Amino acid sequence: MPQRWILHADMDAFYASVEQRERPELKGKPVIVGGASARGVVSAASYEARKFGVHSAMPGFRARQLCPEGVFLPGNMELYGEVSRAIRKVFEEFTPEIEPLALDEAFLDITGSAKLFGGPVALGEQLRDRVREATQLTVSAGIAPSKLVAKIACTFSKPDGLHWVQPDEVESFLRGLPIRRLWGVGPVLGEKLTAIGIQTLGDLARTPQAHLAVIVGEDRAADLQRLARGDDSRAVSVSRAPKSYGEENTFPSDVTELLDVTNALTTHAEAVARRMRHDNYRGRTITLKAKLGRRTGRRTPRVSGEQGDPVYPLVSRSRTLQVATSDGPTIRDVALALWREAKIGEPVRLLGVSVSKLERRDAEQLDLFGARNQTDALGDAMDAITDRYGKGAISRAVDGVEKATQSNSIKRGDK
Ligand SMILES: [Mg+2]
Numbered sequence: 001m002p003q004r005w006i007l008h009a010d011m012d013a014f015y016a017s018v019e020q021r022e023r024p025e026l027k028g029k030p031v032i033v034g035g036a037s038a039r040g041v042v043s044a045a046s047y048e049a050r051k052f053g054v055h056s057a058m059p060g061f062r063a064r065q066l067c068p069e070g071v072f073l074p075g076n077m078e079l080y081g082e083v084s085r086a087i088r089k090v091f092e093e094f095t096p097e098i099e100p101l102a103l104d105e106a107f108l109d110i111t112g113s114a115k116l117f118g119g120p121v122a123l124g125e126q127l128r129d130r131v132r133e134a135t136q137l138t139v140s141a142g143i144a145p146s147k148l149v150a151k152i153a154c155t156f157s158k159p160d161g162l163h164w165v166q167p168d169e170v171e172s173f174l175r176g177l178p179i180r181r182l183w184g185v186g187p188v189l190g191e192k193l194t195a196i197g198i199q200t201l202g203d204l205a206r207t208p209q210a211h212l213a214v215i216v217g218e219d220r221a222a223d224l225q226r227l228a229r230g231d232d233s234r235a236v237s238v239s240r241a242p243k244s245y246g247e248e249n250t251f252p253s254d255v256t257e258l259l260d261v262t263n264a265l266t267t268h269a270e271a272v273a274r275r276m277r278h279d280n281y282r283g284r285t286i287t288l289k290a291k292l293g294r295r296t297g298r299r300t301p302r303v304s305g306e307q308g309d310p311v312y313p314l315v316s317r318s319r320t321l322q323v324a325t326s327d328g329p330t331i332r333d334v335a336l337a338l339w340r341e342a343k344i345g346e347p348v349r350l351l352g353v354s355v356s357k358l359e360r361r362d363a364e365q366l367d368l369f370g371a372r373n374q375t376d377a378l379g380d381a382m383d384a385i386t387d388r389y390g391k392g393a394i395s396r397a398v399d400g401v402e403k404a405t406q407s408n409s410i411k412r413g414d415k
Pocket of ligand 1: 010
């Protein structure tokens with residue numbers, strides 16, 4: 001097994017740094033993003049603002065007390081999203097194994113690619129240079145044999161630095177750290193542990209497991225001790241971007257009635273929209289697919305002279321919208337329009353709806369400052385009910401489509 005190397009990359013004071021880049025007159029000034037309104041909360045503070053004790057998640061009024069001369073800005077999520085995509089592109093130059101944690105933060109598994117760049121540290125420094133070149137912003141990096149240690153190492157590298165922890169240094173690196181630095185140790189658990197004399201990760205690792213189990217249970221005790229020793233084998237989980245979302249069904253018997261077609265397209269449109277919203281996507285191209293009931297007379301070729309499956313003519317129509325959508329009724333309306341335009345006029349055995357040309361919804365979703373798209377808000381409200389009470393608890397007024405063929409695989413966006 002080659003030595004595993006994880007790199008945790010985190011932009012320095014991301015939103016505030018983007019603002020300072022956009023408006024050079026703000027360089028060197030305490031810039032505070034968010035917290036502009038009476039009830040707002042700080043979402044980012046420049047290093048100049050941090051000197052006054054301002055930090056993210058702090059109520060805006062408190063930040064104003066601490067730093068009255070601070071420049072308070074409402075934030076521009078669209079711009080941050082754009083910069084985030086540029087950063088992601090740079091990361092992809094170094095490895096395909098990327099797990100984004102936030103707009104400005106990701107784990108990269110560089111086990112396979114480190115050698116190509118002259119080793120893990122050389123890779124890390126080249127990555128930092130490339131991010132600076134591409135965005136005029138600084139990124140810090142932690143490199144270690146595990147996610148846990150890489151993430152903590154990154155905090156030691158800030159701002160604009162790199163911190164490397166080698167396998168034989170992991171234990172000494174962790175030993176002196178306060179227990180709160182461990183994932184999953186919040187204020188409550190932290191206090192309980194402190195009460196029995198556990199202050200550092202070293203203390204935690206040394207405590208007899210039975211003592212610890214009294215407080216957190218046996219499973220958790222074992223987990224915590226493993227992590228405290230730096231034993232963390234969690235993999236970087238790469239989510240590959242989907243190309244499209246689709247739903248289709250084969251009818252028990254071929255359909256001709258417009259009502260059946262409408263019902264099927266509505267159900268598919270809603271399902272596709274729900275899955276896209278769950279994954280935070282929208283799409284611009286809507287495609288209708290219909291398989292006709294009659295056979296072409298051809299059969300699919302098979303090996304060994306066996307008879308192949310019958311082939312049914314396939315009709316497919318697409319339309320690309322100006323604006324991306326994850327709204328069920330919009331998708332249904334386009335699918336129905338495509339159906340009418342296709343003038344099929346004969347029995348159909350299969351209908352499908354898919355949406356492609358996808359884009360991420362996060363930039364907007366993370367937008368604490370602006371109003372959400374209204375149809376999306378309705379969709380999200382329906383999703384909340386479905387999550388709670390199950391599929392079928394709510395649907396827009398149509399009958400569901402019984403699927404004659406159903407796949408057992410879990411589709412993207414379904415839980
Ligand atoms: Mg950051």
